[in-house]
Amino acid sequence: MVQSLPRLKETASQTAGPYVHIGLTPNYCDISGVFPEDLGARMVDEKTKGERVTYKMRVIDGTGSIVRDALIEIWQADAAGLYNSPSEPRGKADPHFTGWGRQASDKETGVFTFESIKPGRVPFTNGRLQAPHVSIWIVARGINLGLQTRMYFGDEPEANAADPVLTALEHQNRVPTLIAPRTGDTYNFDIHLQGEKETVFFDV
Amino acid sequence: MKNERPETGGFFQRDRTWQPPAFSPGYKSTVVRSPQRAPVSFGNTLTEITGPVFGRSLLGPLDNDLTVNYAKPGESAIGPRIVVYGRVLDENARPVPNVLVEFWQANAGGRYRHKKDGYLAPLDPNFGGCGRTITDEDGNYWFRTIQPGAYPWPNGINDWRPAHIHFAIFGHGFVQRLITQMYFEGDPMIWQCPIVRTIPDRKAIEGLVAALDMASTVPMDARAYKFDIVLRGRRSTLFENKLEGN
Numbered sequence: 001m002v003q004s005l006p007r008l009k010e011t012a013s014q015t016a017g018p019y020v021h022i023g024l025t026p027n028y029c030d031i032s033g034v035f036p037e038d039l040g041a042r043m044v045d046e047k048t049k050g051e052r053v054t055y056k057m058r059v060i061d062g063t064g065s066i067v068r069d070a071l072i073e074i075w076q077a078d079a080a081g082l083y084n085s086p087s088e089p090r091g092k093a094d095p096h097f098t099g100w101g102r103q104a105s106d107k108e109t110g111v112f113t114f115e116s117i118k119p120g121r122v123p124f125t126n127g128r129l130q131a132p133h134v135s136i137w138i139v140a141r142g143i144n145l146g147l148q149t150r151m152y153f154g155d156e157p158e159a160n161a162a163d164p165v166l167t168a169l170e171h172q173n174r175v176p177t178l179i180a181p182r183t184g185d186t187y188n189f190d191i192h193l194q195g196e197k198e199t200v201f202f203d204v
Numbered sequence: 205m206k207n208e209r210p211e212t213g214g215f216f217q218r219d220r221t222w223q224p225p226a227f228s229p230g231y232k233s234t235v236v237r238s239p240q241r242a243p244v245s246f247g248n249t250l251t252e253i254t255g256p257v258f259g260r261s262l263l264g265p266l267d268n269d270l271t272v273n274y275a276k277p278g279e280s281a282i283g284p285r286i287v288v289y290g291r292v293l294d295e296n297a298r299p300v301p302n303v304l305v306e307f308w309q310a311n312a313g314g315r316y317r318h319k320k321d322g323y324l325a326p327l328d329p330n331f332g333g334c335g336r337t338i339t340d341e342d343g344n345y346w347f348r349t350i351q352p353g354a355y356p357w358p359n360g361i362n363d364w365r366p367a368h369i370h371f372a373i374f375g376h377g378f379v380q381r382l383i384t385q386m387y388f389e390g391d392p393m394i395w396q397c398p399i400v401r402t403i404p405d406r407k408a409i410e411g412l413v414a415a416l417d418m419a420s421t422v423p424m425d426a427r428a429y430k431f432d433i434v435l436r437g438r439r440s441t442l443f444e445n446k447l448e449g450n
Contacts, residue, residue, distance in 0.1 A: 006296070006297055007295050007296065007297070007437065008293060008294075008295050008296075008297050008434045008437075009219065009222055009295070009407075009408065009411070009434060010218065010219065010222070010223070010295055010382070010434050010435065010436050011382060011384055011411055011412070011433045011434045011435070012222065012223060012224065012384060012403045012405075012408040012409065012411060012412060013223050013224060013382060013383060013384050014224070014370075014383065014384045014385040014399060014400075014402075014403075014412070015231070015233075015383075015385075015399060015402075016370070016372070016383045017370060017385075018318075018320055019308065019316045019318045019320070019321065019370075020308075020370070020383075021318075022308040022316060022317060022318055022332075022333050022334050023306050023307060023308025023333075023334045023370055023372060024306060024308075024372060026308075026332065026334045029317075029318055029319070030319075031274070031317055031332045031333070031334060033274065033332075034266075034267075034273050034274055034332050034334055034335075035264070035267070035334075035336075036264075039258075039262075061236045061237050062235075062236035062237070062238075063236050065236075067237070069320075073381070075251070075254075075255065075256065075378040077250075077251075083250060083251075083254035084256065085254035085255055085256065085257065085376075086257055086376070087211060087212060087250075087253055087254045087255065087376055087377060088250065088254050089212050090250075098256060099256060100255075100256035122249065122250050122251055123249070123250065124249050125246075125247040125248070125249055130249065130251075133251070135251050135252070135378055137378070137381055139383050140237065141233050141237075142231070142233030142234045142235075142236075142237035142238075143226070143234070143237055143238075144223070144224035144225065144226060144228060144231070144234060144238075144402050145223050145224060145226065146381060146382075146383060147226075147239065148243075148379065150251075164246075165246055168246065169244060170244075193236070193237050193238070193239060194236060194237070194238060194239055194240055195240075198239055198240065198241055199239075200241075200244055201239050201241075201243045201244070202243055202244050202245065202246070203217075203218060203220070203243035203244065203245045204245060204246060204247075204248060204252050204379055
């Protein structure tokens with residue numbers, strides 16, 4: 001026998017289920033009066049620095065159907081590339097930008113809309129700059145453990161071509177699954193859970 | 205808050221043999237919602253290590269009392285009154301302070317206040333079913349609620365969910381984010397549930413079963429259930445050559 005290591009196991013995940021919005025966006029599902037507003041609904045205010053942009057995301061299942069009962073959270077740096085977090089060691093982020101957003105989808109179209117700003121660049125572990133990106137977490141009925149992915153910006157071809165995460169992907173033909181094309185001020189990003197166009201998910 | 209240097213170590217790799225696999229055909233909804241390709245790994249960057257924090261000013265006085273936070277003044281939700289408490293820890297067995305914990309559940313009859321729930325059991329006009337709190341400096345949290353009921357759900361012909369409370373927990377880094385469900389000690393329905401059974405390891409399931417704690421009951425008011433939650437731990441920066449900050 002040897003001494004045991006003082007470690008615990010992570011609590012097992014369980015699906016967020018079909019009623020996740022009761023807990024995380026109650027006002028969206030007509031439970032009003034408990035919380036004044038749904039948390040994460042607003043990421044910016046009138047003083048936020050940076051270029052205002054909109055992300056329009058959809059989640060699509062293995063049959064090609066739009067998933068309408070999911071919930072998406074995003075996390076991104078401010079315009080200067082700093083995270084609004086106590087774990088950010090490089091400096092203080094824009095206090096007018098939360099960096100974190102949470103949305104349910106439009107009940108008709110299944111589109112998740114985030115009003116945000118385009119993030120600055122953040123270094124990789126080796127100090128090399130990453131392309132601007134948004135970290136994404138998806139939970140829903142039928143998803144046992146929240147899925148992690150990233151959205152990169154379609155109008156940043158040079159940064160994307162040199163990004164340490166994108167360039168390290170074994171299957172380079174899957175890189176486009178992580179890049180959102182830009183139309184006007186909007187980036188459209190479809191997340192395919194399964195199938196030919198399956199989005200690259202991360203275990204990080 | 206304590207004046208400590210922020211932790212900046214990367215997180216331990218998630219044990220994917222302990223966590224439920226994405227494709228779990230006994231839970232039919234996973235079949236077309238499960239990625240089939242291997243997830244891609246890379247070392248944690250600041251994107252993964254950082255995460256949002258929420259101040260206590262967010263919380264309203266009734267946020268952690270589901271028996272009254274949706275009820276008409278002077279009334280309260282119907283059902284067995286309980287207190288749920290515990291600690292949020294990390295895999296290093298250290299408390300995770302100042303993190304938001306959110307919870308939601310069905311009412312005592314097993315019915316959710318949701319358009320898509322068509323179960324026969326009635327809604328309780330005094331029960332909404334959501335609440336939230338923030339852990340204290342030692343990682344402790346607690347809230348008051350009613351014990352939810354079990355309910356049937358469309359999966360097999362006759363599948364039932366054991367009584368459960370959903371939890372969503374923030375850590376200090378965005379990749380610590382966790383959603384899970386708490387079950388109740390002694391419930392025989394736990395072991396028959398296809399969603400519970402997506403978890404391969406019995407010990408991992410036992411970690412989701414809250415213990416009845418008679419010593420923590422509120423006499424003549426509410427029983428208590430203890431439910432500790434463990435988030436991913438992070439590597440210490442102790443052994444690194446170059447310490448960041450001062």
